[in-house]
Amino acid sequence: MRFFSPRLLLATSAVAGSLALLASNPHTPSVAPDPDNAGLKLPAGFGALKVAETGGRARHIAVTPQGIIYVKLNKVKDGKGILELKPQATGKATVTGGFGDYGGTGMYVKDGYLYASSDHNVYRYKLDAKGEVTDPNKGELLVRGLKVGSQHESKSIVLDNAGNLYVNIGAYANACQEQDRTRGSKGIPNCPILDSAGGIWQFKANQANQTYKNGTRYATGLRNVVGLDWNQQDNQLYVMQHGRDQLADNWPQFYNEKQSAVLPAECMYALKQGDNAGWPYTYYDQLQHKIMQGPEYGGDGKKEATGNYLAPAAAYPGHMAPDGLLFYTGTMFPAKYRNGAFIAFHGSWNRAPEPQAGYYVVFQPFVNGKPSGQWEVFADNFSGSAAKTAAGRADHRPCGLAQGPDGSLYVSDDSKGTIYRIVYNAKK
Amino acid sequence: MIFKQAFLALALAGGVLSLQAQHRPAPKKTAAKADPAMAASIKRGAVVYKNVCITCHQADGGGVPNMNPPLIKTQYVLGDKARLAHIVLAGLAEPIEIDGNDYKQHMPAQNYLTDQQVADVLTYVRNSFGNKASAVQVAEVKAVRATLPK
Numbered sequence: 001m002r003f004f005s006p007r008l009l010l011a012t013s014a015v016a017g018s019l020a021l022l023a024s025n026p027h028t029p030s031v032a033p034d035p036d037n038a039g040l041k042l043p044a045g046f047g048a049l050k051v052a053e054t055g056g057r058a059r060h061i062a063v064t065p066q067g068i069i070y071v072k073l074n075k076v077k078d079g080k081g082i083l084e085l086k087p088q089a090t091g092k093a094t095v096t097g098g099f100g101d102y103g104g105t106g107m108y109v110k111d112g113y114l115y116a117s118s119d120h121n122v123y124r125y126k127l128d129a130k131g132e133v134t135d136p137n138k139g140e141l142l143v144r145g146l147k148v149g150s151q152h153e154s155k156s157i158v159l160d161n162a163g164n165l166y167v168n169i170g171a172y173a174n175a176c177q178e179q180d181r182t183r184g185s186k187g188i189p190n191c192p193i194l195d196s197a198g199g200i201w202q203f204k205a206n207q208a209n210q211t212y213k214n215g216t217r218y219a220t221g222l223r224n225v226v227g228l229d230w231n232q233q234d235n236q237l238y239v240m241q242h243g244r245d246q247l248a249d250n251w252p253q254f255y256n257e258k259q260s261a262v263l264p265a266e267c268m269y270a271l272k273q274g275d276n277a278g279w280p281y282t283y284y285d286q287l288q289h290k291i292m293q294g295p296e297y298g299g300d301g302k303k304e305a306t307g308n309y310l311a312p313a314a315a316y317p318g319h320m321a322p323d324g325l326l327f328y329t330g331t332m333f334p335a336k337y338r339n340g341a342f343i344a345f346h347g348s349w350n351r352a353p354e355p356q357a358g359y360y361v362v363f364q365p366f367v368n369g370k371p372s373g374q375w376e377v378f379a380d381n382f383s384g385s386a387a388k389t390a391a392g393r394a395d396h397r398p399c400g401l402a403q404g405p406d407g408s409l410y411v412s413d414d415s416k417g418t419i420y421r422i423v424y425n426a427k428k
Numbered sequence: 429m430i431f432k433q434a435f436l437a438l439a440l441a442g443g444v445l446s447l448q449a450q451h452r453p454a455p456k457k458t459a460a461k462a463d464p465a466m467a468a469s470i471k472r473g474a475v476v477y478k479n480v481c482i483t484c485h486q487a488d489g490g491g492v493p494n495m496n497p498p499l500i501k502t503q504y505v506l507g508d509k510a511r512l513a514h515i516v517l518a519g520l521a522e523p524i525e526i527d528g529n530d531y532k533q534h535m536p537a538q539n540y541l542t543d544q545q546v547a548d549v550l551t552y553v554r555n556s557f558g559n560k561a562s563a564v565q566v567a568e569v570k571a572v573r574a575t576l577p578k
Contacts, residue, residue, distance in 0.1 A: 074494075151532060151533055182519075249480075352486055391487070
């Protein structure tokens with residue numbers, strides 16, 4: 001009886017109760033997929049529709065509990081950097097408004113607020129009972145003055161359950177070389193970028209006008225993170241790192257084109273405060289399952305890294321650019337998807353002259369809050385054809401992911417601005 | 429002997445061109461056909477492009493959206509040759525805008541290439557991907573290099 005806590009029993013029945021409520025939600029609309037599933041290739045039982053064509057560079061997206069979709073545009077369109085879309089009965093949506101005169105990437109909804117980021121700042125907007133931004137002109141500036149260079153500018157954002165805001169500040173370099181991206185140029189010792197970028201910073205979610213001095217460098221050694229999410233099962237931050245480029249271009253004596261096309265891995269990291277994922281000193285070789293010393297810092301493609309660096313939770317082939325991460329907590333999809341991770345791979349450029357890859361949404365199974373088993377391609381053919389994928393000339397490029405109140409999976413495309421919605425229609 | 433070799437090279441280059449021409453339904457007179465030296469430069473330039481440029485600018489010369497600019501019919505490629513050679517030798521740190529799109533990734537200096545290699549690759553780029561423009565000469569590259577800090 002020692003193990004049978006009455007409190008645990010209570011919690012278990014509460015969870016069961018809310019699950020039953022969700023399953024019998026009378027407001028769940030019947031959503032019809034497009035006849036061609038929006039051009040996507042999906043597993044059996046799934047369908048997709050194009051919710052809207054925004055015509056903007058749709059980066060991250062968020063859906064309120066009431067089903068309003070907010071889209072962050074990378075570049076301001078008609079004076080607006082955030083679009084508001086309201087759902088129709090068919091499951092599609094209409095652009096009903098816009099606000100925020102800044103481009104950017106971050107978009108997140110939590111506890112009655114919409115959070116958004118430019119490449120310099122983080123803002124939030126109050127949501128009303130209908131899940132709509134009440135006063136678009138009264139965005140609250142939460143964080144300002146974040147470092148930005150001419151690469152890895154996105155400030156992706158997510159919140160935990162304790163009132164903290166996490167912001168990616170990408171490293172404005174490939175591998176912290178004396179001359180960026182230059183053949184044979186050595187790495188700068190004690191990479192100076194890391195004091196204000198190349199990591200995840202933690203701020204308060206409800207405090208205005210914060211700068212670096214109000215924040216904490218939560219984790220470092222992360223070259224650039226675009227996709228990130230809070231895992232509710234193990235109450236932990238997960239991020240997807242964009243691995244370094246140009247191993248063969250800059251170090252042809254150590255790497256050939258074929259190696260450079262697949263190395264290093266695009267890594268998923270489960271972060272705790274104080275972690276160091278090793279950039280720019282190391283990279284992860286997913287073929288050898290080893291953390292390697294970077295060639296800018298004395299590596300030669302064979303030398304393992306020394307030092308206390310965080311190993312990835314999961315690793316994927318190189319250069320595919322993971323721009324969106326979402327832990328699926330809905331009940332619409334079959335049970336195997338629950339608490340697993342969807343990853344939007346924006347697609348590669350740094351594999352040339354080898355064929356390009358990515359431009360799809362991947363599913364990574366999780367068991368008990370940890371990646372478990374082989375990842376699989378979930379939604380494919382955003383590019384339009386295998387030839388377009390290989391050439392890197394994709395029609396659409398998946399970027400942001402969000403879960404709708406009914407458990408639909410929303411995917412944004414930052415090339416043409418299409419918003420996709422993936423639903424499960426078969427009987428479970 | 430030197431003349432003989434040069435003649436052989438010219439004849440070979442001409443042979444390659446006429447072979448290529450056979451596959452075209454309606455062969456057009458190109459600048460390269462009229463100028464075997466230019467044809468040879470383009471051929472050498474294609475090798476340099478594959479070794480140095482292709483990663484960022486891609487096999488089709490189309491670049492990468494938001495990062496690496498396209499090399500297709502832009503003024504940077506077709507315009508002032510000295511400016512173009514300067515970009516290759518000195519790199520380009522500032523973001524540039526082409527047709528309303530920003531390209532922000534830093535281009536590293538490729539000053540380890542010889543004047544001949546730079547001339548060849550630029551002649552190749554100016555006559556590939558739908559481009560058609562005059563050859564870049566070794567002397568033109570040399571003049572630009574002379575203006576750069578050692």
